Amino acid sequence: MKTLSPAPSDQKRRSFLKFCGLLGLGTAGAALLPLEKAETVLFGKKEYKVSKTKLSMGSFLAITIVHPSRDEAENAMGLAFDEVDRLSKILSRHDPSTPIAHLNQTGSLTAAPPEVMDVVSRALYYNRVTNGAFDITVQPVVDLYKNSFAAGHKPTEGEITNLLPRIGSEHVRVSDNTISFERPNMGVTLDGIAPGYIVDRVSALLVKLGVSNHLINCSGDIRTSGSAANAKQWTVAIQDPNHQKAYPDIVSMGTGAISTSGNYEIFYDKEKTFHHIVTPKTGHSPLLATSVTTSASSLMEADALATGMMVMTPVESLNLMAQHTNCQCFIIGRDNTTTHSAGWSSSFA
Numbered sequence: 001m002k003t004l005s006p007a008p009s010d011q012k013r014r015s016f017l018k019f020c021g022l023l024g025l026g027t028a029g030a031a032l033l034p035l036e037k038a039e040t041v042l043f044g045k046k047e048y049k050v051s052k053t054k055l056s057m058g059s060f061l062a063i064t065i066v067h068p069s070r071d072e073a074e075n076a077m078g079l080a081f082d083e084v085d086r087l088s089k090i091l092s093r094h095d096p097s098t099p100i101a102h103l104n105q106t107g108s109l110t111a112a113p114p115e116v117m118d119v120v121s122r123a124l125y126y127n128r129v130t131n132g133a134f135d136i137t138v139q140p141v142v143d144l145y146k147n148s149f150a151a152g153h154k155p156t157e158g159e160i161t162n163l164l165p166r167i168g169s170e171h172v173r174v175s176d177n178t179i180s181f182e183r184p185n186m187g188v189t190l191d192g193i194a195p196g197y198i199v200d201r202v203s204a205l206l207v208k209l210g211v212s213n214h215l216i217n218c219s220g221d222i223r224t225s226g227s228a229a230n231a232k233q234w235t236v237a238i239q240d241p242n243h244q245k246a247y248p249d250i251v252s253m254g255t256g257a258i259s260t261s262g263n264y265e266i267f268y269d270k271e272k273t274f275h276h277i278v279t280p281k282t283g284h285s286p287l288l289a290t291s292v293t294t295s296a297s298s299l300m301e302a303d304a305l306a307t308g309m310m311v312m313t314p315v316e317s318l319n320l321m322a323q324h325t326n327c328q329c330f331i332i333g334r335d336n337t338t339t340h341s342a343g344w345s346s347s348f349a
Contacts, residue, residue, distance in 0.1 A: 066213040134308030135280040139187035160283035196303030257299035262291030
């Protein structure tokens, strides 16, 4: 799943270049966005485009605002990144001081922050929606992958099998403000849902501040609101897994959310047979698709569904979309063939 932990700077930059085909700039243009410092462009006499990119949630997070007032846009930008930092510190499992880290260490969390309750509850819901394909309890296997390859070897079948009893969202209990595990040594990772949740919250904050025209991009998790400069639609390109700069599709959006999960995001071996997404029932990474892109009304939903549908067969994914007509999907297969749900369109205005 998408990581909220820090990564080496060169890896972050490669990740950023993969996912920033947007705003009409393309990948190369987006890579020119300055880090930490806001870039402001005046369109006509009454419209500013303010863009800022920062390291966040283990990768690059970019916010673009279109607004008549430069000062108001820059102030809202600062408050937006403050909210990103606040929520990241609550939902990350990598900082030992966070609630999620405490839950993983002790198997129980009392007086859980409302944000943690929201995300974990919705994660359990999407586990049911995807028939178990999306599962936040795969954390032990994800860590096994990471640690094994860091030590210079692949995880053995026995090591993977030994962890399977620790996987299963049905063994997570949520009641009042308490989260607990029914089995010992379980752990959760919110990397496949928390980025979407955080971006949704930040987008809602910007709207509350009167900044309705904006785009937020967190490593391919993209939330759009209103319109781009000159009242145009936002433009988002679906990443080519082979990096041939030939985007499989380019989508025009008004207000909405779109998320991509793929085996090329974070992988541990050059064959990409071990990557950041794990099939809960087997403990192995799925090999059914190269990437899945989903659109939904919220980025949290698009994020979770894209991760879950990487585990599902393309037929299962299309059947799921037929039952949830507010969501759509675009799938790139292992052989580079593409398929999509009946309602998929290159315009989600």
